[in-house]
Amino acid sequence: MVSFTQSERRASLGLASVFSLRMFGLFVILPVVALYANSMPGGESATLIGLAVGIYGLTQAIFQIPLGRLSDYWGRKKTIYLGLLIFILGSLVAASADSLLWLCIGRAIQGAGAISSAVIALNADLTRDEVRTKSMAVIGVTIGLTFILSIVLGPVLDSIVGLPGIFLITALLTLVAMVIVCFYVPNPTSVDETGDVAPVKLTIILSNRDLLRLDFGIFSLHGILMAMFVSIPFILNGMEGDVVSWKFYLLVMLSSILIMLPLMMVSERFGYRKFVFVLSIALITLSQFSLGLLNLGYAGLAVALIIFFGAFNMLEASLPSWVSRIAEPNSKGTALGVYSTSQYLGTFVGGVAGGWIYQQYTGQGVFVFCAVWAALWLLVSMSISDNKRISVS
Numbered sequence: 001m002v003s004f005t006q007s008e009r010r011a012s013l014g015l016a017s018v019f020s021l022r023m024f025g026l027f028v029i030l031p032v033v034a035l036y037a038n039s040m041p042g043g044e045s046a047t048l049i050g051l052a053v054g055i056y057g058l059t060q061a062i063f064q065i066p067l068g069r070l071s072d073y074w075g076r077k078k079t080i081y082l083g084l085l086i087f088i089l090g091s092l093v094a095a096s097a098d099s100l101l102w103l104c105i106g107r108a109i110q111g112a113g114a115i116s117s118a119v120i121a122l123n124a125d126l127t128r129d130e131v132r133t134k135s136m137a138v139i140g141v142t143i144g145l146t147f148i149l150s151i152v153l154g155p156v157l158d159s160i161v162g163l164p165g166i167f168l169i170t171a172l173l174t175l176v177a178m179v180i181v182c183f184y185v186p187n188p189t190s191v192d193e194t195g196d197v198a199p200v201k202l203t204i205i206l207s208n209r210d211l212l213r214l215d216f217g218i219f220s221l222h223g224i225l226m227a228m229f230v231s232i233p234f235i236l237n238g239m240e241g242d243v244v245s246w247k248f249y250l251l252v253m254l255s256s257i258l259i260m261l262p263l264m265m266v267s268e269r270f271g272y273r274k275f276v277f278v279l280s281i282a283l284i285t286l287s288q289f290s291l292g293l294l295n296l297g298y299a300g301l302a303v304a305l306i307i308f309f310g311a312f313n314m315l316e317a318s319l320p321s322w323v324s325r326i327a328e329p330n331s332k333g334t335a336l337g338v339y340s341t342s343q344y345l346g347t348f349v350g351g352v353a354g355g356w357i358y359q360q361y362t363g364q365g366v367f368v369f370c371a372v373w374a375a376l377w378l379l380v381s382m383s384i385s386d387n388k389r390i391s392v393s
Contacts, residue, residue, distance in 0.1 A: 050355015
């Protein structure tokens with residue numbers, strides 16, 4: 001197995017830290033934002049609560065491709081600084097919000113700092129093809145661990161500083177991310193940073209069927225996640241009083257690792273990437289049908305969520321690596337911009353749809369909706385190519 005150089009190790013760990021610090025701000029509010037929004041003026045509407053959860057994804061979706069292409073021309077690091085500053089501004093607005101409308105505005109500004117594609121593209125610039133999958137796996141696993149930690153810490157921090165305090169912590173962590181980009185992450189020397197070679201046309205990226213299947217995959221993964229978190233806090237709160245606590249989420253998230261790690265080993269070590277990809281989607285589909293059609297108690301809910309998050313963390317770690325294998329060197333920023341746009345568009349659609357469905361059909365309806373969505377994704381995924389690299393030209 002090819003090892004990292006010192007520069008590649010710094011790039012992988014540094015960018016994984018940047019991703020994690022920023023994604024922490026997205027994930028940490030999931031267990032508490034719906035309940036907090038419900039207590040604000042205008043919070044009696046589950047649809048508006050869903051908008052507060054998901055509007056971050058709308059502005060992310062709008063700006064991912066422009067900032068991805070900007071990073072291809074203007075430079076990765078400068079684009080990342082710009083996005084992080086916008087994210088800080090949105091966090092401050094959200095922290096000071098005194099109504100659901102202003103909470104939505106703050107979340108929308110946060111989303112405009114859409115740097116995911118630029119960060120992933122910078123990682124691709126700083127690593128060789130032979131270690132890129134491993135590098136992306138480092139980022140993916142770090143995001144997965146951040147997800148676990150943030151879901152567990154969300155209720156704890158909410159009880160100490162409240163949601164406004166969580167947004168302020170998010171702003172401070174984003175400043176730390178900027179310092180890491182400046183002083184720890186190596187400076188790229190690729191043609192993408194200098195702008196000597198123009199990126200390929202967007203139409204070429206959008207015509208590649210396997211890239212589109214992966215884009216639909218991340219759209220579905222985060223859409224289902226956001227729809228679920230419109231419903232889950234209320235369901236848990238109704239089952240056992242103050243059950244939206246770190247104990248429940250700690251049990252679910254740590255147990256999900258026992259599913260994620262074997263899947264990752266089979267995918268990366270033994271090369272069964274497509275098999276694990278399809279199996280993970282099947283597990284998500286199973287978990288959603290179980291939640292929607294079965295009358296699960298506390299233990300059953302925990303088991304279904306363990307299955308879901310085990311598969312979720314596997315897919316979250318592997319999907320961007322697959323995209324980076326397919327895209328050509330001078331198109332990574334754009335291809336990953338489309339990918340990230342799809343991810344956050346899913347966040348928006350899932351949040352809003354989840355809120356509306358919860359208001360009309362309660363939590364069971366949300367899970368049935370997610371199950372049908374996952375089943376459609378499963379059908380789409382079965383025809384994806386398992387080639388190591390596919391040209392976009």
